[in-house]
Amino acid sequence: MRWLAALLVLLAAAAPRAELLDFSADEIARIVRHGPWPPTVAADPSNRVSGKQDAIGLGRALFFDARLSPDKAFACVSCHDPDKAWSDGRATSMGRTALPRNAPSLLDVRQRRWFGWDGGHDNLWSMSLRPILDAREIGGSTAGIADLVRTDRNLSACYARAFGREPGAVEAEALAIDAAKALAAFQETLTSPRTPFDDFRDALARGDKAEAAKLPVAAQRGVRLFVGRGNCAFCHLGPAFTNGEFHSIGIPFFVAGGADGGRHSGIRTLRESRLTLLGSWNDDPVRADGIATRHVDPQHRNFGEFRVPSLRMAARSAPYMHNGSLATLADVVRHYARFDPERLHGDGEAILKPLGLDDAEIDDLVAFLESLSAEPPPTDRRACG
Template sequence: MEKRRAALRLLPVLLGLALAPAAAPACEPALNGTRVESSRFVLSYQSTPIEVGKHFALDIAACSKPGAPEPESLKVDAQMPEHRHGMNYAAKVTKTGPQRWRAEGLLFHMPGRWELSFELRAGGTSDVMRNSLVVASAPVRFTEEEKRSILSHGPWPPKLVPDPSNRVSGNPEAIAFGERLFFEPRLSGTGSVLCATCHVPYRGFHDGRARGFGLEDVDRNTQSVVDARFNRWFGWDGANDSLWAQSIRPLLDPREMRSNATTVSRFIRNNPPFRTGYERAFGKKPPEDDEEVLVDVGKALAAFQETLVSGRTAFDDYRDALESNDVREMQKYPEDAKRGLKIFVGKGNCGLCHFGPRFTNGEFADTGIAFFARKGVVDPGRQGGIKKLRSSGLTLLGRFNDDPAQATALATLYVEAQHRNFGEFRVPTLRNVARTAPYMHDGSLATLRDVVRHYSELDEERLHGDGEKILKPLHLSEDEVSDLVAFLESLSAR
């Protein structure tokens, strides 16, 4: 009975609560959109379409909560909290009616999380309201011409064919012998330097230095021997026309390994494991001709280096997916790399020199890098390389070319030094480029970003008088620099 009386006493209260009208909102902006509020104001906005790199506008309405003054002015801004920087443009805010505004000229220059801020000022103080939104990258679309250019950079890896100028090219015994020689310091004149001193396997067969160092400093950056089998010319100046001749060059250079034909041939003849390795590779005993043994050592080293072919990359997967129209596979390629690829095949015009599956024409160019090797010493580049080639007895025109028809010697036969070759250096492959810093023939650019900025801000006055006419400053934004770097990084094997 007592419980029933208590329930009856509560009934009027419960009925009153049920019948009471819902609480009215503090205020309602005259615009139905995305809402934000502060202790004094409620603000709502609608936006025109927002895409990365395109201007957009906001229509904004606000109202004052009970007891708050009417807003007097509005300021609109935006920033990326993670990057701690804002827009590159100032929004223009125009009053369009009572407590109504339009903000124009906003632009989000990169994808990611942005934070819009609305500063309403009233009664001498300001309220700042914020709203976060994630801006996706604008889809990258390639023209048909750009697609053809992209497809021309593959497939990878290419079909491997033996070098006709080297009779042991592809020979397993020669490959094993060459690998052993590659890591043998006793080939050097001091017994202390080996090929792997500068061509370090875990560094992508590069040394990571601005300029090479064997027994002394040299004037140029060490080039990786990965993918060297595909070269037409070797060295920054193209002073050699075969991989086997290029393999001999550092042996004889007094700054690098400081050896000679006699030292090398005696080492092979007088060390049973190496004499046996030679016999297995070449099917004969080491001859008495020291130069012939030296050349054969170069050919065994070349046979080993021919096995160093870079692996497939994220770009290769994208390129093949584009060819087969595999949309799902194409979506795996990062958006920033796609944007960089569009610059590469589009306004950057990079493919003029960096074309084909290896991203190089294999020839020489003046890139606006100083050709002073050191104070008072000029590096003539390709012009000097051609002169060295012409005076060498180890070219494809000589007696050590194993190709009876000498079909491989055509380029050497017709090459001729010209004035414009002064200060030109070989256009390197871009495959595995992220692993071979620093860059350029003198190692003067430390990072890929530095390289891209060099071409973006190119000083045409630094080009040789007879130099390139196609090189012009790219005038890239920092975002475009980042995108092009992302693409270049995607050219390195996983």
């Protein structure tokens, strides 16, 4: 039996040693705030077809349909590819012309409060109509959308079921906004999966040390930095790892021909739009969600501020930042580690300080960020009908 004992010793040495760092009660409380996952989300009151199966089917069909563009060259999926976490893998997107910004992942989009890197939209349906009409993106028109939904037999039957009226009887702008609401209903179903971090977080919450110890120790050291000395959780807060607000972290925002005004231009877009929660296309008679939009006012400090992105599935949606200027998660962490406060414009962010992380700590933070991703469920591409 000596060989058996020797084999057991060998196996024990080969298996990664499960170990749990000595997290303090305070650290555990900070970590537990990043869950549970998935959260429960309610239907969107501003969209009367939110959560309705027929509308989701119609939205899914439209999302993959290049007939929205006059020359059938672009669909939403051209820049939001399910195999790239619903992003496009490019630094900045390429539509009919080059766009100045990176295409964000659409996962968990139902949980956002502001849409786009600059928060130029306060609801998902207006954010969904914009790329169809934007000459740089799909380059379509309200008349084109209406024509497609009225003349395609499948789409028009789907529309009638989802909205309870025949598309032929609906005026073009109203029909295009309905199509955008169906696109929104579909995108609300795109949620990111549970990850190794979530198992760790739940195990810590219920005091199950053996289960928590399954997260690789490097990722555990990374999460300790994330909620502690790195101060990342100041902005990347809660289950979706974002406070939903706008900050500057010193990413240069110059673009060809000028500067990307970030949140400053987003607020201007909001104020000029008829399609916000304050307008008559909001299906919620109370319009309760519009309050924040009424109070936004562009300030000088908003220049160069961008929305704090979620970090879930980030390992699958490279490259990073509003302009895609950082290629890998290690580049992102190095940006924070070597951060130079002098480079912040205007009022800057007093919260960001040089972190002085060494290479091993940078690796640990990256290991933690990677633990926020997992294999997504297979993509449902069924057409409506």
